[in-house]
Amino acid sequence: MNSALARLLTRLYPRPWRERYGAEFEAFLQTGPTGFGTSMNIVWSALCEHIAPTRAGNMDPNPNSLTSLSSLSTTLKHPTAYLPVAMSLTAVAVLLVAALYGIFHVETLRAQLLHPASEPLPSFEVATIRPSHADDTKLGFRMTPAEFKVQNASLTDLIRFAYMVKSTAQLPQEPRWINSDKFDIDAKIAESQIEVMKKLTPDHRFEQNRFMVQSLLSDRFGLKLSSQMKNLPVYALVVAKGGPRLKEVGALSPPQPGPTPPPATTPGFAHMPTLTGGRGELKAGAVSMHFFTDWVSRQPEMADRVVIDATGLKGSYDFDLIWSPDDGHTPLLNGTPQESTGPSIFTAFQEQLGLKLESRKAPVEVLVIDQVEPPSQN
Amino acid sequence: MRSTRNVVEPEPKESSATGHYSDPPLLVLASLANGPKHGHAMIEDIVRLCGTRLGPGTLYGAIARLEQQGWIKPLPPEERRQPYSITAEGLRVLRARLTTLRQFAKAGLKQLEAL
Numbered sequence: 001m002n003s004a005l006a007r008l009l010t011r012l013y014p015r016p017w018r019e020r021y022g023a024e025f026e027a028f029l030q031t032g033p034t035g036f037g038t039s040m041n042i043v044w045s046a047l048c049e050h051i052a053p054t055r056a057g058n059m060d061p062n063p064n065s066l067t068s069l070s071s072l073s074t075t076l077k078h079p080t081a082y083l084p085v086a087m088s089l090t091a092v093a094v095l096l097v098a099a100l101y102g103i104f105h106v107e108t109l110r111a112q113l114l115h116p117a118s119e120p121l122p123s124f125e126v127a128t129i130r131p132s133h134a135d136d137t138k139l140g141f142r143m144t145p146a147e148f149k150v151q152n153a154s155l156t157d158l159i160r161f162a163y164m165v166k167s168t169a170q171l172p173q174e175p176r177w178i179n180s181d182k183f184d185i186d187a188k189i190a191e192s193q194i195e196v197m198k199k200l201t202p203d204h205r206f207e208q209n210r211f212m213v214q215s216l217l218s219d220r221f222g223l224k225l226s227s228q229m230k231n232l233p234v235y236a237l238v239v240a241k242g243g244p245r246l247k248e249v250g251a252l253s254p255p256q257p258g259p260t261p262p263p264a265t266t267p268g269f270a271h272m273p274t275l276t277g278g279r280g281e282l283k284a285g286a287v288s289m290h291f292f293t294d295w296v297s298r299q300p301e302m303a304d305r306v307v308i309d310a311t312g313l314k315g316s317y318d319f320d321l322i323w324s325p326d327d328g329h330t331p332l333l334n335g336t337p338q339e340s341t342g343p344s345i346f347t348a349f350q351e352q353l354g355l356k357l358e359s360r361k362a363p364v365e366v367l368v369i370d371q372v373e374p375p376s377q378n
Numbered sequence: 379m380r381s382t383r384n385v386v387e388p389e390p391k392e393s394s395a396t397g398h399y400s401d402p403p404l405l406v407l408a409s410l411a412n413g414p415k416h417g418h419a420m421i422e423d424i425v426r427l428c429g430t431r432l433g434p435g436t437l438y439g440a441i442a443r444l445e446q447q448g449w450i451k452p453l454p455p456e457e458r459r460q461p462y463s464i465t466a467e468g469l470r471v472l473r474a475r476l477t478t479l480r481q482f483a484k485a486g487l488k489q490l491e492a493l
Binding site: 020048 | 446455
C-alpha cells in the first residue's frame with residue numbers, strides 16, 4: 001500500500017489509538033497489500049474504534065461480540081460521538097466512489113486462475129496415476145488431441161500447469177507432500193472428443209487440456225482451491241515503440257477428410273503451440289502472448305515475477321529469440337555455443353520482437369488449498 | 379483404472395460449508411502461542427491455522443484489545459516491524475478457551491452422530 005493511503009487510513013482512527021499504534025500500524029499497512037476490501041476493513045475498524053474505544057473504557061476481548069455492540073447505543077447518545085462517526089462514514093463514501101474505477105481496473109488484470117464453478121469442466125475418459133520411480137528426475141508433459149501424459153510431476157507442478165500459474169509466489173506450499181511426492185499420469189481423451197480437439201485452435205486445445213487436468217485433480221486428489229489477490233511486483237509485457245516484429249499464424253485449416261490419420265505417436269502435434277530451444281535461444285510456433293508470458297515468467301531473469309500480457313495482441317505468432325542468459329550458461333545458436341556477448345533478454349525483446357518488459361506492481365491472483373488428499377486408487 | 383469422464387458437479391460454497399473460524403482475539407492468541415510474531419506473520423499463521431485471513435483493521439483491533447487485557451505484550455521493534463508475544467495470563471486464557479471449544483466441538487459432533 002502506498003504511504004499516502006496508509007497515512008490517510010491511519011488518520012481515521014481516534015487520536016489516543018493513533019498515539020499508541022499509529023506509527024506501527026502505518027508501517028504495517030505500507031508493507032501489506034492494497035485493495036478495496038483492505039481499505040474497507042480499516043475504515044470499518046476505525047469506525048468501531050470511535051464507537052467503542054479500546055484505550056478508554058470497558059473493553060471486550062471480542063470486538064465482534066454482542067456486548068461490544070451494546071456500547072453503540074450508549075455512545076451515540078453522546079453528541080460528540082457523531083463527529084468521528086460522520087467523518088468515518090464520509091470516508092467510506094469517498095473510498096467507495098474512488099474504488100469503483102479501481103475494482104474494474106483490477107478485474108482486467110486478474111488472470112482468473114480458477115475456472116468459474118458454474119461451468120462444468122471437461123474431463124479425461126480414463127486416467128492412471130502412479131508414484132514416479134525414484135530414479136526419475138526429469139519433469140515431462142506430453143499433450144496430443146488423444147492423450148495426456150506426465151512424468152515425475154508433483155501436485156504443485158500439476159496445479160501450476162492446470163491453472164497456468166506463472167510464479168512460485170502464486171502457488172500453495174502446504175501440505176509438504178504436494179511438493180515432494182512425484183507422480184506419473186497417463187490419461188486418455190474419449191474417442192468422440194478427439195476429432196473435436198483436433199479442430200480447436202492451439203490455445204483452445206491447450207486450455208481444454210488444462211481444464212481436464214483441473215477435473216482430474218478435483219476428482220482424484222479431492223483438490224479444492226480458492227484464491228485471493230496479492231499486490232506483487234510483476235513485469236508487464238507491452239508493445240515497444242515501432243510495433244511488434246512477430247509473424248502472425250493464420251487460422252488453422254480443418255482436418256483433411258480421408259483415411260489418412262496423423263501419425264499415432266504425435267497426433268496433431270504440429271498444431272500445438274510450441275516453444276523449443278535452450279537457454280539463450282527460443283523458437284516459438286503458433287504461440288499467443290498469453291501462452292508466451294507464461295514461458296517468460298519461468299525465465300531466471302524474471303526473478304520469479306509474474307509476467308502480465310499487456311500487449312493487446314490477440315493472435316498466435318511464430319518468432320525466434322536469441323539472448324545472452326545472465327545465469328552463466330553459454331547461449332546456443334542452432335546447438336552451437338556462442339560467446340556471451342549477445343543482448344540481455346530485456347534488450348532482445350525490444351530489438352527482436354518489438355516488445356518490452358516494464359517493471360510494475362499489480363494485483364496478482366494467489367492460490368490457496370482448501371482441501372487435498374493423496375490420489376485415489378486407479 | 380478409474381473413469382473421470384463424468385463432470386464433477388460444483389461443490390457447495392466452502393465458506394458456508396466449513397465456516398472459517400473467526401474470533402480475531404482468540405486467533406491472534408493462538409498464533410502467538412508458538413512464539414512472538416509481527417502483524418504480517420500473524421496473518422499468514424492464522425491463514426494456516428484455520429483459513430481465515432484477518433484484515434489489517436481487524437488484526438490491530440484484536441491486538442489493541444489483547445494488549446489492554448495484558449494477554450499479549452509488544453517486544454522491541456525489528457526495523458519497522460512490531461512483534462508481539464503472548465503473556466502467561468494470555469496462555470492461561472487461550473488454554474481455557476480452547477478447552478471450552480474442544481468440549482463444545484465434542485458435544486456438537488456427538489449430537490450430529492445421533493442424526
